[in-house]
Amino acid sequence: MDIKIIISAVLLFSLESLSQDVKKEVNPHDCKMMFTYGYGYNKFFHISPSGSHDGGNITIRFLVRARSDAHLLLSSTPTPMDGEAVYEVVLGGGKNVFSDIRRLRLGSTKATAYTKDLLSPVELRGFWVHFDGKGILQVGKEGDDFPFLFWADPSPLDIRYFSFSTWTGVVGKWLYDCPIANDSETIEIVEAKPTTMTEKLRKYLLSNYNPYALPVLHEDHRLAVFMHLTFHHVNLDMKRSAFSIDGTVPMHWIDEKIHWKPEDYGGLTSLHITEHEVWIPEIVLYNAVGHGANILGHAGMTVTSEGAVMWSPSAHLEVWCNLNLDQWPNDIHTCELQLGLWSQTQFVELLLAENETVMEDEQRTGSEWEVIKLESETVISRTPWNQDVDADMLTSGTLTIRVTVRRQSQQQNIIFVVPLIVINVLMMLSFWMTSMNTGKFSIQCMCLVLLAIFTVTVGNALPAPAEHVPCLVLMYSWSMIAGLMSVLVTTIVINISRYAHASPPPTFICALITLPVTRIMLFLPQVKTEASKTYNQLEENFNVHESCADINTRTPTSTHLEIQQYWIILSSAVDHISSFIQFVFLVGILIKYN
Structure with a gap:
């Protein structure tokens, strides 16, 4: 069957x-x-x-x-x-x-x-x-x-x-769980009759109101929804490249289906209702982290006798953001919020109220980011879910809000920049130690190791890889190269100072390093001619009257000591010049960083 x-x-x-x-x-x-x-x-x-x-x-x-x-x-x-x-x-x-x-x-x-x-x-x-x-x-x-x-x-x-x-x-x-009436009793399913003017007005406005239909009286009318953003807290997650805003989104529009004469309802010019009782725009965040729907919270609404609807729901907006890490950690980023409508896109226009998007003077919660610039524009584009459909009716106005934020926390500067300055200054000062002192070689090697450790630490603290290498990473990288060159110079200087030379430096070098201007600028000692002194016990206030060519007329012992002194003075000149170069390098990278 x-x-x-x-x-x-x-x-x-x-x-x-x-x-x-x-x-x-x-x-x-x-x-x-x-x-x-x-x-x-x-x-x-x-x-x-x-x-x-x-x-x-x-x-x-x-x-x-x-x-x-x-x-x-x-x-x-x-x-x-x-x-x-x-x-x-x-x-x-x-x-x-x-x-x-x-x-x-x-x-x-x-x-x-x-x-x-x-x-x-x-x-x-x-x-x-x-x-x-x-x-x-x-x-x-x-x-x-x-x-x-x-x-x-x-x-x-x-x-x-x-x-x-x-x-x-x-x-x-x-x-x-209602009581059951007797078979012979007829009970109508009704609620209590309105007793106040507010209840009568609600009955008049909402009895036949369809919250799903566009609130216009003529189909060819377009509805303009004005909105602005009030930020309470902003945050930029560098690891996820995600920018988030917590605040409120006050909106207002004209509902042509809501209109009454205040004198008929006890002078009432406004009415408070809940958000589900009348039409509300279905706002979607197109570039959201996640689905982007239901981004607005719950809030009461106010309607006026002229049909104006005012609604200020809370909002948590989170979008993907293309980071610019060139100046990290003194970085400035611009992120976009692309707001649109889920439906009725051909009949509703989403607009930003002019000069009304603000950042509250005092944030409710602490944030290391500060909003420094806001821009907005309305762009006609396709909705993200209809990119492959070739139809003009699927285009809609997308409200694009560009938010520029700047990091206001100085924690990263203290943690990463101050050690870089200290290490470079330490390498610079090591060049002022005596040319034969091997302790400066140890100091420069230690600085090189510290630079390597901090470079790795900075790399771990950085967010996801970006298009450009952050300036701070370049500073540490160039400092490591400068440290390597310092170790190389120190190695050469120590060998020149400690090696027993049979002849002095070339004549033009001897003349250059013994010039008064050179000695003053590079803080060089004078050549000591007394044979009783060892070559590393130099007196800076002794005048030199002989050139490198006159050394050959001296006694062998005196000649040998003076030859060594010229090489030591040359080593000191190289050290002091390297120190000045290190100083210029440090000033240059700090200017670039700032």
């Missing part, structure tokens, strides 16, 4: 038995109440044996107020795991267009029905869900005998618990 005939027969039998139950209308007074926001089943209710749970038959009656996506979950356990078999009933899904039955949370649809405007954002509407224990699940409106949605499960579940939920950005008010 055809399986459809069997299911139809069983369903008709169930409907006959069910019709007696659904005639008992629910009384909304003295019901239990709960609110849900977003998707997630946080509280489960046990179905105890009662009139609503007769053997395998379960009937759950409830009232719900939501703009869309009311979810009811039927489960065998109080905490069903992901992937565990459950029954999930979705009422008013797809922006209040259809309803579904699923056998897994967010699973594939087992049964669906077109139910446009099934739910209401302003009034409670009643429903019933019946499960006969044999696999037939039925969903209907309160007061109707026949379901508008049903499904027969070939492998029925043992249902013991139920739970309520809505969807992202949707608030739901639920009434459940």
Whole structure:
């Protein structure tokens, strides 16, 4: 026999038995109440044996107020795991267009029905869900005998618990476990009548308001949404190349569907409402770290009698940023925030309110970054998810905000720059030790090792590789080269000073290093001519009257000592010149760094 005939027969039998139950209308007074926001089943209710749970038959009656996506979950356990078999009933899904039955949370649809405007954002509407224990699940409106949605499960579940939920950005008010009225009593599902001017105004504005429709009276009208950013905290994660902003995004626009005469409502010129009650722009961060949707937090809204809507939600914006590390750690970076709309891009224009994007004078939390410049422009481009589609209608205006930040912390300068200066000064001072003192060789080798250690430390502290090498890394690299040259010069100078020379330096060198100007500029000693002194005991205030050529007329001992003195003076000249070069090098890299 055809399986459809069997299911139809069983369903008709169930409907006959069910019709007696659904005639008992629910009384909304003295019901239990709960609110849900977003998707997630946080509280489960046990179905105890009662009139609503007769053997395998379960009937759950409830009232719900939501703009869309009311979810009811039927489960065998109080905490069903992901992937565990459950029954999930979705009422008013797809922006209040259809309803579904699923056998897994967010699973594939087992049964669906077109139910446009099934739910209401302003009034409670009643429903019933019946499960006969044999696999037939039925969903209907309160007061109707026949379901508008049903499904027969070939492998029925043992249902013991139920739970309520809505969807992202949707608030739901639920009434459940309501007393059952007598068969002869007729109770209408209504809420208390408005008693204040505010309640009357809310009823007037929101009763027939569709929060999914664009708030314009004519289809050819474009809606301008003005916004600006108020930063409370900015941060740049150098390792991830991610720039983040925490603050608020005040927005305002004109809702042509909201308008009233203040004199008709006690002089009320403004009304405070929640964000889900009227249309709001679905703003998306196109270059976000992550999906980029739902970037705005929750905040109340204010509407005026002229239709102006003002909304200031909190926001956490995190985007990828192309880093410029040339001047790290005194670095300046420019990052872009590309804001656009998820839908209705052809009818909504996102604009930055002129001169209203500000950085608060006092940040709520400490940050090492300071905003120094803000720029914005609107660019017509394709949405990121439609890059391959060739259609003009898929283009939209992207609000691009460029934020330039500068590091204001001096910690890196103290940690990395000061040791570099100290090491270079130490190498410079080592050249002023006596030319035959081997201690300066040890000092310069130690400085070279310290430079290598700090270079590795700087490399580990750097963020991800960038297009250009940071200036600080170049400073350490060139300092290591300068240190290597210092070791080489010191090695040559020590060997020249300690080696026994048979002849003096060339005549022009002797003449140059004995000139008074040279001696003053390089702080060189004078040649000592007394044979009683050893060549390393030099007197700086003795005048030289002889040239290198006159040394050959001296006695052998005197000649040998003076030859050594000329070589020692030459070594001192090389040391002092190297010291000056080291000083110029240090000043040069500091100027480049700053």
